[in-house]
Amino acid sequence: MKYVTFLLTLALIAGCKTASVPEEITTVPQERLFGFTKTSDAHLVILAATSSGNDCAIRISIDEKPADDFFGAEVAHFGLTF
Numbered sequence: 001m002k003y004v005t006f007l008l009t010l011a012l013i014a015g016c017k018t019a020s021v022p023e024e025i026t027t028v029p030q031e032r033l034f035g036f037t038k039t040s041d042a043h044l045v046i047l048a049a050t051s052s053g054n055d056c057a058i059r060i061s062i063d064e065k066p067a068d069d070f071f072g073a074e075v076a077h078f079g080l081t082f
Contacts, residue, residue: 024073025047025073025074025075026073026074026075027074027075027076028068028069028070028074028075028076032068032069033067033068033076034065034066034067034068035062035065035066035067036062036067036078036079036080037078037079038079039079040079040080040081041081041082042079042080042081042082043077043078043079043080044062044077044078044079044080045075045076045077045078046060046068046070046075046076046078047074047075048070048071048072048073048074048075049072049073056071057069057070057071058070058071060076062078062080
């Protein structure tokens with residue numbers, strides 16, 4: 001039983017993968033920012049890491065409102081209020 005538990009743990013750890021941080025990061029263009037662009041005391045930064053073969057946009061929502069559409073290797077800064 002210990003052997004099976006060890007193998008399952010090893011398989012789960014091997015299956016975990018973190019995305020690497022891209023070398024060239026661009027800021028999301030203004031036309032794809034939908035809101036939360038004012039400066040505030042709370043600041044949220046989102047970085048979309050690259051994924052090979054994926055050219056789809058990822059929509060980020062804050063408080064159930066669309067905030068941005070991301071593609072790979074892009075970063076956006078949002079000002080949040082409490």
